Amino acid sequence: MARIVAGVTSSHVPAIGAAIDNKRSGDAYWQPVFAGFERSKQWIADLKPDVIFLVYNDHASAFSLEVIPTFALGCAAEFKPADEGWGPRPVPTVEGYPQMAWHIAQSLILDEFDITIVNQMDVDHGLTVPLSLMFGEPDAWPVRVIPLAVNVVQYPPPTGNRCYNLGKAIRRAVELFDSNDKVVIFGTGGMSHQLQGPRAGFINKEFDADFLNRIVTDPVGLSRMPHVEYLREAGSEGVEMVMWLIMRGALDDDVREVHRFYHVPASNTAVGHIILENKVGAAR
Amino acid sequence: MTTPRATYDDIPGTTVFDAQRSRQGYWLNQFCMSLMKAENRAAFKADESTYLDKFPMSPEQKQAILDRDWNRMITLGGNIYFTAKLGATDGLSFQQIAAKMTGMTQEQYADMMAHGGRPPDGNRYTWEWEARSRG
Numbered sequence: 104m105a106r107i108v109a110g111v112t113s114s115h116v117p118a119i120g121a122a123i124d125n126k127r128s129g130d131a132y133w134q135p136v137f138a139g140f141e142r143s144k145q146w147i148a149d150l151k152p153d154v155i156f157l158v159y160n161d162h163a164s165a166f167s168l169e170v171i172p173t174f175a176l177g178c179a180a181e182f183k184p185a186d187e188g189w190g191p192r193p194v195p196t197v198e199g200y201p202q203m204a205w206h207i208a209q210s211l212i213l214d215e216f217d218i219t220i221v222n223q224m225d226v227d228h229g230l231t232v233p234l235s236l237m238f239g240e241p242d243a244w245p246v247r248v249i250p251l252a253v254n255v256v257q258y259p260p261p262t263g264n265r266c267y268n269l270g271k272a273i274r275r276a277v278e279l280f281d282s283n284d285k286v287v288i289f290g291t292g293g294m295s296h297q298l299q300g301p302r303a304g305f306i307n308k309e310f311d312a313d314f315l316n317r318i319v320t321d322p323v324g325l326s327r328m329p330h331v332e333y334l335r336e337a338g339s340e341g342v343e344m345v346m347w348l349i350m351r352g353a354l355d356d357d358v359r360e361v362h363r364f365y366h367v368p369a370s371n372t373a374v375g376h377i378i379l380e381n382k383v384g385a386a387r
Numbered sequence: 388m389t390t391p392r393a394t395y396d397d398i399p400g401t402t403v404f405d406a407q408r409s410r411q412g413y414w415l416n417q418f419c420m421s422l423m424k425a426e427n428r429a430a431f432k433a434d435e436s437t438y439l440d441k442f443p444m445s446p447e448q449k450q451a452i453l454d455r456d457w458n459r460m461i462t463l464g465g466n467i468y469f470t471a472k473l474g475a476t477d478g479l480s481f482q483q484i485a486a487k488m489t490g491m492t493q494e495q496y497a498d499m500m501a502h503g504g505r506p507p508d509g510n511r512y513t514w515e516w517e518a519r520s521r522g
Contacts, residue, residue, distance in 0.1 A: 117481060118480065118481065118482065121480075162468040162471075163416070163419075163420060163466070163468040163469050163472070164423070167416070167417060167420040168409060168413055168416050168417060168420075169417075185423075186423055186424075186425070187423070187472070187475065188422055188423060188428070188471070188472040188474075188475030188476060189475050190425075256404065256466060256468055257404060257409055257466075258403050258404050258405040258406075259405075295504075297401065297505075298467045298471075298481055298484075298485055299401070299402065299461055299467035299485075299488060300400045300401050300402055300458060300461055300488055301399070301400030301458065301488060301489055301490065302398070302399055302400030302401050302489075302505065302510060303400075303485040303486075303488050303489050303496075303505075304485060304489060304496060304499055304500055304504050304505040305504060305505045305507070305510060306500075306503060306504025306505060306506070306507075307506075307507040308503065309507070310507070329394075330395075331394045331395050334395050334398055334401065334403060335395070335398050335511050335512075336507065336511070339398075339401050339402075339403060340467075367500075367503055367504060368500040368501065368503075368504060370480070370481060370482045370500070371481060371482055371485050371500065371504075373504070
């Protein structure tokens with residue numbers, strides 16, 4: 104069976120992608136951000152996963168207001184970097200894994216998670232920035248990627264509880280897939296930030312520190328946090344942290360924390376990053 | 388049943404993109420979406436008013452776009468991830484747009500962020516801002 108061996112959370116700030124693409128990652132402003140991922144790059148290079156199940160949100164790139172799926176699973180053979188208004192990021196096309204993705208889609212639906220199946224989707228910074236942070240600038244991404252786009256643009260996003268339980272269903276689906284694939288699940292976005300209105304620039308370090316602790320040790324409690332608490336305490340765009348709970352739900356209850364990093368600011372945003380391994384079966 | 392009353396309207400300086408705002412801002416946001424294509428960006432830049440007339444927006448929405456009044460666009464149903472595409476068309480980053488919405492210069496805003504951002508204390512509830520403006 105395929106298995107999920109580890110989870111990674113990471114912010115997906117677009118300016119991080121721009122810093123990489125414009126060769127400014129060594130600048131004094133950006134150097135601390137990238138330094139926080141040096142160990143992560145080594146970790147994932149050593150682990151050599153076959154597949155990344157990548158939970159992210161689309162930022163009005165693949166999905167406008169015409170269709171707003173709450174959970175959209177990318178089942179295509181490839182996903183091109185989106186033109187978000189500045190031209191597409193100069194990063195490799197993302198290779199999908201249709202066989203596993205379709206299997207997960209079917210399994211989830213029969214498990215009563217009615218997700219949307221997507222066969223054509225460009226992927227924006229929400230997906231490509233975490234890949235860049237973890238894999239650097241390769242000519243081709245060294246993994247296949249199954250994207251799960253979660254709506255956090257149109258209020259309300261799914262609840263934390265729904266996300267957490269979806270993570271559990273994703274794990275069940277992966278473990279029913281007949282292969283030896285080693286899967287790492289990414290939950291991206293956050294941490295505290297607000298991009299809009301007179302309160303833009305909002306950052307809450309205490310909230311973020313608590314969230315980082317509880318994503319490790321108290322995910323069930325965290326999954327009960329109402330949306331308004333995210334909006335008020337983590338900023339209007341901080342609500343995207345519900346996506347981290349999908350990652351967490353797909354792991355064991357008891358996990359090993361491998362790495363943690365937190366830094367303010369990257370543009371408008373607090374950068375948070377954590378790596379968690381399942382204690383059992385995390386074959387290295 | 389009816390939709391529960393919004394519990395987030397007492398967060399200061401914040402507009403939650405809910406159903407009502409999404410309905411109001413549909414064409415404003417779809418206009419922004421059209422700027423994902425390079426040829427549309429060129430057509431818009433060549434003649435902004437004519438391009439905007441292709442979208443059934445209110446006169447107030449069109450004026451807010453022409454004025455690049457970023458907060459007004461949000462008030463009229465715009466969503467930041469969509470209006471950011473207008474910003475990109477103008478060559479602005481997310482941070483530059485955010486600075487404009489706070490009434491700060493970009494330098495002031497970047498400085499605030501470099502010093503840890505806008506703190507939560509005093510910025511959670513509208514009454515905190517109202518008390519401050521009364522002095």
